[in-house]
Amino acid sequence: MALAQDRAREEFLTAVGPDGLIDDPVELRSYECDGLTGYRVTPALVLLPRTTEQVAAAVRVCARHRIPFVARGAGTGLSGGALPVAEGVVISVQRLRAVLEVDPVHRRARVQPGVTNLDITRTVSEHGLYFAPDPSSQQVCTIGGNVAENSGGAHCLKYGFTVNHVLAAEVVLPDGTVTTLGGDSAHQGGYDLLGAFIGSEGTLGIVTEITVKLLPRPAVVRTVVADFPSVEQSCRTVSAIVARGIVPAAVEMMDTLAIEAVEVAVAAGYTRGAAAALIVELDGPEGEVATQFDQVLGLCREHGTTKLRVAETDEERTAIWKGRKAAFAAMGRISPNYFVQDGVVPRTRLAEALTRIAELADAAGLRVANVFHAGDGNLHPLVLYNESAGEHDRAEELSSAIAELCVDLGGSLSGEHGIGTDKVCSMVRQFTADDLATMALLRQAYDPQNICNPGKLLPTPRLCGEQPGPHKPHPAETAGLAERW
Amino acid sequence: MALAQDRAREEFLTAVGPDGLIDDPVELRSYECDGLTGYRVTPALVLLPRTTEQVAAAVRVCARHRIPFVARGAGTGLSGGALPVAEGVVISVQRLRAVLEVDPVHRRARVQPGVTNLDITRTVSEHGLYFAPDPSSQQVCTIGGNVAENSGGAHCLKYGFTVNHVLAAEVVLPDGTVTTLGGDSAHQGGYDLLGAFIGSEGTLGIVTEITVKLLPRPAVVRTVVADFPSVEQSCRTVSAIVARGIVPAAVEMMDTLAIEAVEVAVAAGYTRGAAAALIVELDGPEGEVATQFDQVLGLCREHGTTKLRVAETDEERTAIWKGRKAAFAAMGRISPNYFVQDGVVPRTRLAEALTRIAELADAAGLRVANVFHAGDGNLHPLVLYNESAGEHDRAEELSSAIAELCVDLGGSLSGEHGIGTDKVCSMVRQFTADDLATMALLRQAYDPQNICNPGKLLPTPRLCGEQPGPHKPHPAETAGLAERW
Numbered sequence: 001m002a003l004a005q006d007r008a009r010e011e012f013l014t015a016v017g018p019d020g021l022i023d024d025p026v027e028l029r030s031y032e033c034d035g036l037t038g039y040r041v042t043p044a045l046v047l048l049p050r051t052t053e054q055v056a057a058a059v060r061v062c063a064r065h066r067i068p069f070v071a072r073g074a075g076t077g078l079s080g081g082a083l084p085v086a087e088g089v090v091i092s093v094q095r096l097r098a099v100l101e102v103d104p105v106h107r108r109a110r111v112q113p114g115v116t117n118l119d120i121t122r123t124v125s126e127h128g129l130y131f132a133p134d135p136s137s138q139q140v141c142t143i144g145g146n147v148a149e150n151s152g153g154a155h156c157l158k159y160g161f162t163v164n165h166v167l168a169a170e171v172v173l174p175d176g177t178v179t180t181l182g183g184d185s186a187h188q189g190g191y192d193l194l195g196a197f198i199g200s201e202g203t204l205g206i207v208t209e210i211t212v213k214l215l216p217r218p219a220v221v222r223t224v225v226a227d228f229p230s231v232e233q234s235c236r237t238v239s240a241i242v243a244r245g246i247v248p249a250a251v252e253m254m255d256t257l258a259i260e261a262v263e264v265a266v267a268a269g270y271t272r273g274a275a276a277a278l279i280v281e282l283d284g285p286e287g288e289v290a291t292q293f294d295q296v297l298g299l300c301r302e303h304g305t306t307k308l309r310v311a312e313t314d315e316e317r318t319a320i321w322k323g324r325k326a327a328f329a330a331m332g333r334i335s336p337n338y339f340v341q342d343g344v345v346p347r348t349r350l351a352e353a354l355t356r357i358a359e360l361a362d363a364a365g366l367r368v369a370n371v372f373h374a375g376d377g378n379l380h381p382l383v384l385y386n387e388s389a390g391e392h393d394r395a396e397e398l399s400s401a402i403a404e405l406c407v408d409l410g411g412s413l414s415g416e417h418g419i420g421t422d423k424v425c426s427m428v429r430q431f432t433a434d435d436l437a438t439m440a441l442l443r444q445a446y447d448p449q450n451i452c453n454p455g456k457l458l459p460t461p462r463l464c465g466e467q468p469g470p471h472k473p474h475p476a477e478t479a480g481l482a483e484r485w
Numbered sequence: 486m487a488l489a490q491d492r493a494r495e496e497f498l499t500a501v502g503p504d505g506l507i508d509d510p511v512e513l514r515s516y517e518c519d520g521l522t523g524y525r526v527t528p529a530l531v532l533l534p535r536t537t538e539q540v541a542a543a544v545r546v547c548a549r550h551r552i553p554f555v556a557r558g559a560g561t562g563l564s565g566g567a568l569p570v571a572e573g574v575v576i577s578v579q580r581l582r583a584v585l586e587v588d589p590v591h592r593r594a595r596v597q598p599g600v601t602n603l604d605i606t607r608t609v610s611e612h613g614l615y616f617a618p619d620p621s622s623q624q625v626c627t628i629g630g631n632v633a634e635n636s637g638g639a640h641c642l643k644y645g646f647t648v649n650h651v652l653a654a655e656v657v658l659p660d661g662t663v664t665t666l667g668g669d670s671a672h673q674g675g676y677d678l679l680g681a682f683i684g685s686e687g688t689l690g691i692v693t694e695i696t697v698k699l700l701p702r703p704a705v706v707r708t709v710v711a712d713f714p715s716v717e718q719s720c721r722t723v724s725a726i727v728a729r730g731i732v733p734a735a736v737e738m739m740d741t742l743a744i745e746a747v748e749v750a751v752a753a754g755y756t757r758g759a760a761a762a763l764i765v766e767l768d769g770p771e772g773e774v775a776t777q778f779d780q781v782l783g784l785c786r787e788h789g790t791t792k793l794r795v796a797e798t799d800e801e802r803t804a805i806w807k808g809r810k811a812a813f814a815a816m817g818r819i820s821p822n823y824f825v826q827d828g829v830v831p832r833t834r835l836a837e838a839l840t841r842i843a844e845l846a847d848a849a850g851l852r853v854a855n856v857f858h859a860g861d862g863n864l865h866p867l868v869l870y871n872e873s874a875g876e877h878d879r880a881e882e883l884s885s886a887i888a889e890l891c892v893d894l895g896g897s898l899s900g901e902h903g904i905g906t907d908k909v910c911s912m913v914r915q916f917t918a919d920d921l922a923t924m925a926l927l928r929q930a931y932d933p934q935n936i937c938n939p940g941k942l943l944p945t946p947r948l949c950g951e952q953p954g955p956h957k958p959h960p961a962e963t964a965g966l967a968e969r970w
Contacts, residue, residue, distance in 0.1 A: 105833055106831055106833060150677075163677070163680075173923065177919055177922075177923070178919065179917070179919040179920050179922075179923045180917070180919075180920055181920075181923070183897060183915070184831065184895045184896075185829045185830065185831055185862065185895060185896045185897050188897045188915070189897060189898050189899045189903070189904040189908065189912060189915065189942075190904065190912065190916065190920075190921075190924050190942065190943070191681050191684070191685055191689075191924050191927055191928075191942075192635075192648070192680050192681050192683070192684055193681065193923060193924060193927065195648075195677050195680035195681060196676050196677050196678065196680060196681040196927075198677070199676070199677055200676055204676075216728075216730060218730070219730060243701075244770075245701055245703070245704060245769070245770055246770070284730070284773075285729075285730050285731070285773075285776065285777065286776075287772060287773060287775075287776030287777070288769075288770075288772065288773035288776065288777070290772070291770065291771075291772030291773065292770065292772070292773070344670045345670065346591055346669065346670055348590055348591060377670065410669045410670060411669075411670040412668060412670050412673045412674060413674050414674045418674070419674040419675065423674065427674060427675065430668070430673070430674065431675065432664070432665070434662055434663065434664040434665075435664050435665055435666075435675075436675075437662075437664075438658065438662070438664045438666070438678060439675050439676050439678060441930040441931060442676055442678065442681075442927060442930055443676075444930065445926040445927055445929065445930035446926060457674075457675060457676075458675070
C-alpha cells in the first residue's frame with residue numbers, strides 16, 4: 001500500500017506543506033462523495049495546495065509512486081466525477097481562489113480554479129460584464145469544476161457551455177508537467193486540446209488557471225412564465241419559438257410535480273396545479289428584444305397558454321429564477337429521496353420523450369418530476385422514491401431506463417452533469433467499441449499509468465462486466481489498454 | 486523504397502480497384518501542391534477511393550507497409566496542408582461526393598467529404614436552409630477539407646467556424662479503424678474528440694462522412710459598404726459596432742491596394758482611391774436588423790465615413806461579395822506574385838497591427854495589400870512581390886515577420902488557413918516546448934507510425950532546426966517523440 005509508506009507521505013508534505021495535508025479519518029469523511037451521494041469512498045489523503053507549483057509537485061509525487069489522484073472543486077458535481085479512489089489522494093483546489101487579472105478592454109479574466117462561478121461575475125460586474133455559463137449551483141460550484149464537467153446552465157441555449165467561454169487553461173498533466181492549452185485570441189494553431197480537456201471530467205489532468213471570456217450585460221432582459229394545460233402543448237411552443245428564428249436566452253420547463261415542490265420550498269409564485277410552466281427569457285438590444293418578446297407571447301397564446309406572467313421588475317425575474325434553480329433541492333419537500341438524470345433528446349422529440357418517461361414511471365409505480373432546459377432538449381427527470389420503503393433498486397432501474405431511452409431517441413446520456421461514476425456503464429449504449437477505444441487512445445497518451453481519476457468516464461470490464469455485441473479488436477486493446485480502463 | 490515493391494502496389498489495387506489508382510508521372514503532377522504553390526512534391530501514387538471501406542482498406546495498406554499518406558479534398562488550402570510526401574500516397578476524396586441524407590426537421594445533412602461547401606447549401610436550399618461556414622473558395626473547396634482546416638469565412642464572426650457546424654464525423658484512423666466522433670444531438674459524453682479532430686489538418690485520420698448542422702435562411706439581410714479616409718478610422722468603427730452590442734453577420738475590410746486589385750479584376754463597384762472600405766452585413770429577424778442597421782450607419786457617420794453604399798437588391802449584395810471573395814485571385818492584376826498571411830490579433834489592436842505592417846512593408850521596400858475579417862481580428866495581409874526581380878526572399882521574410890508580429894500582439898499565427906507546411910517552423914514562437922509536446926502526445930496516440938500527413942502542423946528539429954530558449958524535456962521526448970516529428 002503505497003500511502004502507508006512514509007516516503008510518499010513525506011514527499012506530499014514537502015509538496016504542499018504541513019497545513020496542506022489532511023489525514024485525520026474524521027476530516028477525510030468530508031471528501032468521501034460529491035453531489036452524487038449514493039457513492040462514497042474515503043480517500044487515503046486529501047491535499048490542499050496553494051499554488052500551481054504545489055499542485056504540480058503533488059502530482060509528481062503521485063506519478064512517482066503510481067498513486068491515483070482525484071481533483072476536487074466544491075464537490076457539487078452530480079455524476080460522481082470527484083468520487084475518491086480508496087488508497088488514493090484527493091487534490092482539492094479550494095485554496096486556489098484568486099482572481100488574478102480582469103481585463104475589461106479585451107473582456108476576459110484570468111482566475112484560479114477554486115473561484116466560484118458567481119464570484120467571477122461579482123468581480124467583473126463593475127465593468128458591466130459577466131460570465132455567461134450559469135449552472136444552478138453557481139453560488140458554490142468552482143470554475144475548475146465547471147471546466148472539468150463543461151458545465152452548462154439555463155442560459156446555455158443562447159450562450160453555449162463552459163467550452164464556449166474559456167480562451168486558455170494552464171493545466172498540470174498526469175506526469176506533473178505544467179502546460180498551457182489555448183491562448184488569448186480566439187483562434188490558435190495546432191490541435192484544439194483545450195476543447196478536448198474541457199469536459200474531460202478530471203481524467204486528463206488538473207486545471208490550475210483559467211482565462212475566461214466575459215460578456216457585456218445585455219441592454220434589456222424580458223422574462224415570462226407561461227402556464228400550459230399539457231406538457232405537450234408547452235413542448236410544441238418551444239419548437240414554434242425556435243422555428244420562428246428566435247434564440248431565447250433561456251427556455252425552461254417545469255411540470256406539475258416540479259412546480260409543487262418549488263412552491264412548497266420557496267413560494268416563487270408558480271401556478272400550483274398547472275400541467276406545465278414554461279419560462280422564456282430574451283435578452284439583447286432593446287429593439288430586438290421588444291419585437292421578439294411580442295412574438296413569443298403570441299406563440300404562447302396560439303399554443304393555448306392559460307396564463308402569462310411577465311416579470312415587470314428585476315425582483316420578479318429573480319424570484320422566477322430562484323424557483324427554477326431551487327428545483328432539485330426542493331424535491332426533499334415532496335419525496336425522501338430522488339435520482340436525477342441528465343439525458344438529451346433532439347428538441348423535436350421532447351414531447352415523445354416525456355410521454356415515454358411517464359409510461360415508464362407508471363409501469364414502475366414511481367413518480368417522476370420534470371424540470372429541464374427545453375430549448376436544447378436537455379432533460380432533468382427526477383425519479384422520486386422512498387429508500388426506507390425499499391424502492392431504491394426500482395428507482396435506480398427506472399433512472400437508467402430513462403437515460404437509455406434518451407440515447408434510443410437519438411440523444412445522449414448526459415447534457416451537462418457528466419458521465420463520472422454514475423453513467424460509466426451506460427456508455428456502451430451510446431458508443432461502439434471502436435468509439436470508446438478511440439477515446440482510450442487519448443486518455444492513455446496523457447495518463448499511461450492510469451492514475452488520473454481512474455474508473456470514471458470510460459467503461460471497463462472490471463467496472464461494468466463484459467459487454468455483449470460484436471466487438472472488433474482495436475490495436476489499443478492488444479496493448480492491454482482495454483484491461484486498464 | 487516501399488512503393489517499388491509490387492506487393493504494396495498490388496494491395497492498393499485490391500483496395501481501390503484499377504481505376505482508383507494513378508501512377509502516371511504526368512497525371513501525378515496535378516497533385517504536387519495545393520493552394521500554397523511555392524512548395525511542390527510529387528507523390529508516388531494517388532488513390533481515388535469511392536467508399537469509406539475503400540478509404541479504410543487503402544489506409545490499412547499504408548499502415549501495414551508504413552507508407553506515409555496525405556488526404557486531399559479540392560486542393561484549395563493555403564498553408565500546404567495537402568502537400569504530398571515523396572514516396573508516399575495521396576488519398577483523394579474527390580469521388581466521395583454524395584449527399585447521403587437531408588433532414589430538414591432536425592436541420593442537418595449527412596454528406597461525404599468530397600461534396601463542395603456550396604453544394605451543401607444548394608442541395609438544402611429548397612427547405613429554406615443553408616450551411617453557414619463560407620470560405621472564399623466555397624464554390625470548389627470540399628467539406629472534407631473544411632473539416633481538416635476548421636475553415637471559416639466572412640460570416641464566421643456571427644456564426645462560427647466549421648467546428649461549430651459539425652455534429653458528427655465518421656473517420657478512418659491512421660491504423661485503418663473506422664470510428665464515429667460526435668453524434669446527432671449537440672451534447673455527447675466522453676472526450677470532445679470531434680473538436681480535436683476538426684482543424685487537425687489531416688494528421689489524425691481521414692474524414693469519410695460528416696453530419697453538418699443547417700441554419701434557416703435569415704428573414705432579412707442588409708449590407709453596406711462604407712468608405713473611410715483612413716484605415717484607422719475604419720478599425721475604430723469596427724470596435725464601436727461591437728461595443729454597441731451588435732454582432733454583424735460579417736465585417737470585412739479592404740484597403741486602397743486591395744480595392745484597386747478588385748476593381749481591375751471584377752469591377753465590383755468599390756471606390757477606387759478610398760483608403761479603406763468596410764463591408765458590414767447584418768442578418769436576422771426584420772425588427773432586429775432594421776434597428777441595428779440604422780445604428781451601424783450612424784456609427785459609420787460618427788467615425789467619418791465619406792460614402793455609404795447600401796445594397797438595395799440581392800444583385801447589388803452579390804456584387805459586393807463577389808468583389809470581396811475575388812480579392813486574393815485579383816492580386817494577379819497588380820502584382821506578379823504574392824504571399825498571403827493569416828494571423829489573428831485581438832480586435833482592439835487592429836489599428837496598431839496595420840500601422841506596424843505598413844512600417845515593416847516600407848522598411849522592406851514592398852507593397853502589402855490588406856483584405857480581412859475585421860470583426861474577429863483575422864488579418865489577410867498580401868505581400869506583393871516580383872519573383873523575377875529577385876524579391877522572393879525579401880517577401881518571404883516580410884511575410885514571416887508579419888505572422889510573428891501577430892503573435893507578439895497577443896494573437897496567433899493562423900485564423901483559418903492552418904499551419905500546414907507554411908507556418909510549421911513559426912509554431913515555436915507561439916507555443917512553448919511543453920505545449921508542443923502535449924500536442925505531440927495526441928498525435929502519437931493516433932499515429933504511432935508517423936505516417937498520417939507527416940511533417941505538417943508540428944515543428945521538428947529536422948524541419949526547423951534546433952530551437953533556442955529554455956527547453957524542459959518532456960517524457961514524450963525520451964520516448965523518441967520529438968525526433969519523429
